[in-house]
Amino acid sequence: MRSTIARIFYRFVGGRTTIPVTLGLRNVYILPTGYGVTYLVVLGAMLIGSINYNNNLGFLLTFLLGSLGLTAMMHTYSMLYGLRLESATAMPVSAGQPLEVEITVAGTDRQRTDLRWYFTTDNPVRADFRPQxxxxxxVCVSTRHRGLLDxxxxxxxxxxxxxxxxxxxRISTGIQGLVYPRPLAAPLPAAQTLSAQGAGDIPLAAGVDDFQGLSTYQPGDPPRRIxxxxxxxxxxxxxxxxAGQAGEGLILDMEHIKGDDVERKLAIVCFHVLQNYHQRRSFGLNLAGKIISIGVGRVHRDRCLRALALFGKR
Incomplete structure (x- = not known):
């Protein structure tokens, strides 16, 4: 019941809630805390007592404390008002590791103190912002299963x-984090799950494995290779x-792993993808008929890990 009322409230009263967004009157809300409610009750009792006994000092203290509370409320609201959230990104992680969502906040016009950011109350992040x-x-999010995580x-x-x-x-980041299977160190029967492609000596081709030499710079060459x-x-x-290896490599085939637990098979293949990447070996994947051709390098590794993360997902 409470969640339904909250959804109706945010739908009809709230403003824009998707990054990029500037926090303002329609998407920043404020209410008294438990201490604030107690404070207001005490102020009310002091006001009634001052009226009843016509006590001028009581009126003075009541209005002084009331103005202090009103000033505190305005300062609390101003900490969020005008805050500009420009973008949100998340790097892929393995299941069980916290997914870090990085929020970019534009330069502010004033000091903002003690802002707490969280997706769940289990892991809040405290941040202060200096002007300009x-x-x-x-902000971290717990992960348990592979796939796309909202x-x-x-x-x-x-x-x-x-x-x-x-x-x-309350803001929507508009992103989905990619969660890889948790790597499981287990052997693969080489005769069944790993098969060579091609024969003879492995030719050298342009790649990312071993330094081969220097060539004259040509317009369009990546600056990082200069x-x-x-x-x-x-x-x-x-x-x-x-130089990298081409024409021959290893095919990691999950169908040859014994057992019916698909998640376990994916975890084992994920471990060997990372192992082959660190050893700079050429490899490819066969995921229930979906073939990823042999390759090397970070881009190829990320492509394979993404296929493992999204296997069987819609």
């Missing part, structure tokens, strides 16, 4: 400075070239 400085906040609603909460009022905003040391010595621009 772009900041990044990393982190849910991001909540930004502030009770600064006195804890009498709580201002909050040999800057040679350039600094006055030898001109040269590009580093690498």
């Amino acid at each position: 400085e772009q900041s990044r906040v990393r 982190p849910g609603w991001l909540r930004i909460v502030c009770v600064y400075p006195l804890g009498l009022f709580q201002a909050w905003a 040999h800057w040391q040679a350039y600094s010595r006055g030898r001109g621009l040269h590009t580093k070239t690498f």
Whole structure:
């Protein structure tokens, strides 16, 4: 019942709630905390007592404390008001590891103190922001299973400075984090699950494995492969070239792993994908008929891990 009322409230009263967004009147809310309710009750009792006994000092103290509470409420609300959230990103992780969602916050016009960010109350992140400085906040989400993970609603909460009022905003990041299977170290029968492709000597081809030499720079070559040391010595621009294995490699076939537990098979294949990547060996995948051709390098590894994460998912 309570969640239904909350959804109706946010639907008809709330403003824009998807990043990028600037927090304002329609998406920042504020209510008294437990201490705030007690504070208001005491103020009410003091006001009634002052009226009953016509006590001027009582009126003075009541209005002084009331103005203090009102000022605190305005400061609490201003900590969120005008905050600009520009983007949200999440790097892939293995199941069981926390998924880090990185929120980019634009430079603010004033100091913002003691903002708490969380998707679940189990792992809040506290952050302060200085004026005119772009900041990044990393908020963690627990992961259990592989696939695409929707982190849910991001909540930004502030009770600064006195804890009498709580201002909050509920924002959708608009992203889905990729969760790989948790690697499981288990042997693969080489005769069944790993098969060679091609024959004879493995030819060298352009790749990312071993340094092969320098070649003259050509327009369009990646800057990260330019040999800057040679350039600094006055030898001109040269590009580093690498050699990788092509035409032969290993096929990791999950169907040859014994057992009916698909998740266990995927976890074992995931372990061997990472192992072959670190050993700079060429490999490919066969996932129930879905073939990923043999390759090397980080891009190929990420493609294979993504296929494992999304296997059987819609």
